[in-house]
Amino acid sequence: MRTSISKTENLRALIDREARRAGFDAVAVTTPDAIPQAPARLAEFVADGFHGSMGWIADTLKRRGEPTALWPEVRSIIVLAMNYGPDHDPRAVLAKRDRGAISVYAQNRDYHDVMKGRLKEIAGKIVARAGGDVKVFVDTAPVMEKPLAEAAGLGWQGKHTNLVSREHGSWLFLGTIFTTAELAPDTPEDDHCGSCRACLDVCPTDAFPAPYRLDARRCISYLTIENKGPIPHEFREKIGNRIYGCDDCLAACPWNKFAQAASEAKLVARADLREPPLTDLLALDDAAFRSFFTGSPIKRIGRDRFVRNALIAAGNSGEPSLRDAVCALLGDASPLVRGAAVWALSRLVPETEFAKCASAALKAEGDEAVRREWRLALANQIEAHA
Numbered sequence: 001m002r003t004s005i006s007k008t009e010n011l012r013a014l015i016d017r018e019a020r021r022a023g024f025d026a027v028a029v030t031t032p033d034a035i036p037q038a039p040a041r042l043a044e045f046v047a048d049g050f051h052g053s054m055g056w057i058a059d060t061l062k063r064r065g066e067p068t069a070l071w072p073e074v075r076s077i078i079v080l081a082m083n084y085g086p087d088h089d090p091r092a093v094l095a096k097r098d099r100g101a102i103s104v105y106a107q108n109r110d111y112h113d114v115m116k117g118r119l120k121e122i123a124g125k126i127v128a129r130a131g132g133d134v135k136v137f138v139d140t141a142p143v144m145e146k147p148l149a150e151a152a153g154l155g156w157q158g159k160h161t162n163l164v165s166r167e168h169g170s171w172l173f174l175g176t177i178f179t180t181a182e183l184a185p186d187t188p189e190d191d192h193c194g195s196c197r198a199c200l201d202v203c204p205t206d207a208f209p210a211p212y213r214l215d216a217r218r219c220i221s222y223l224t225i226e227n228k229g230p231i232p233h234e235f236r237e238k239i240g241n242r243i244y245g246c247d248d249c250l251a252a253c254p255w256n257k258f259a260q261a262a263s264e265a266k267l268v269a270r271a272d273l274r275e276p277p278l279t280d281l282l283a284l285d286d287a288a289f290r291s292f293f294t295g296s297p298i299k300r301i302g303r304d305r306f307v308r309n310a311l312i313a314a315g316n317s318g319e320p321s322l323r324d325a326v327c328a329l330l331g332d333a334s335p336l337v338r339g340a341a342v343w344a345l346s347r348l349v350p351e352t353e354f355a356k357c358a359s360a361a362l363k364a365e366g367d368e369a370v371r372r373e374w375r376l377a378l379a380n381q382i383e384a385h386a
């Protein structure tokens, strides 16, 4: 018995040391049965339709809610967090309307790539020391990383639903190592949001129907990243110049005042993504998009969805200088891009010029959804000037 306890203690010391060495900023342990409320809350999220088109959440409900349903052999879950706190206020770019605002996480190299290899290294050391089996997960597996991190004591799920820590505020990436090794769990963290509502009140699209609950269908992160179709009209103006993800709820969190800026070298941060000019982004064809976003999480959404987002920002820019770049996209091969270009143009040029463009373009337009965008934009312009 004594041997097994001392083995466990040694294993924990090894995990802490290796996590630090691999560049993680926090590590803690929990058990697979530590999130009993999560399955019901997840089921409610799906039943309310809050997952929108992310059908993979509904498809994996059982495995996602219960770690042992995902892997019956798991005995302990090690949760690791990496600080990605910015060294600047990410909200400053929101006032620069000719620029695109890319969320902080996506200004770095894809965190899946950065973290996965490091988690595997630590997992390898665990197996070498304790034997047994391990599995590593970052983001994409059906694992509820935030409630597990809270149960392990790394922080608490704030009212914006993300993990908040006293030390790192709201800027943490999470990853987990599932192991068959028995490890002593750490103590869960309490909620320290108190009566604060900063993250809820700042949301431009009112995506929080209640504290601790997010309707993803209204979240700018979902609308610009996960949503494959046209951005619903209701949200277009509110999106402003946010072209990939959104940090407003994170940036509003008062606990960020204790956070340190993360090492840019560790995250492989890209200065050219801090406030890229919309003109450059609107000009990206497929090859240029892929090459510009090599190694970036943005590559995942593909050129058409990205240019769609840049067009919404262009429409909100009030910058007539973007007119030519937008016009060039009226004839794009992608109906998704053409539809967004129609909306953007209708907001950048006078009514008469727009009507001229419309009569020429409508003759050639074969896609019903794009034709609808033209008709709607024409009607809105007439109404605005009536």
Ligand code: B12
Pocket (backbone or CB within 6 Å): 037, 038, 041, 042, 045, 054, 103, 104, 105, 138, 139, 140, 141, 142, 143, 144, 145, 146, 147, 157, 160, 161, 162, 163, 164, 170, 171, 172, 173, 174, 175, 211, 212, 213, 214, 216, 219, 221, 222, 225, 226, 244, 245, 246, 247, 249, 250
């Ligand atoms: C799907 C998903 C999204 C979706 C939906 C987000 C969501 N909140 O569910 C969208 C596309 C919108 C999204 C956006 C973002 N995401 Co995301 N996303 C995920 C993913 C893959 C699954 C999350 C999930 O399980 N959602 C389902 C819901 C039901 O679970 P939940 O959020 O934990 O909900 C809990 C609360 O609602 C709570 N609850 C419900 N009712 C009540 C009532 C009370 C009283 C209380 C106390 C609690 C409570 O219980 C629920 C279950 O635990 C995770 C990775 C992973 N595998 O975990 C990353 C993850 C959550 N995302 C992450 C990030 C960074 C983001 C963005 C910041 C990116 C950006 N800048 O644009 C935004 C933040 C938006 C936000 N406010 O959530 C990080 C968050 C890290 C952290 N510190 O928490 C994760 C963990 C990825 C990672 N590996 O680092 N994301």
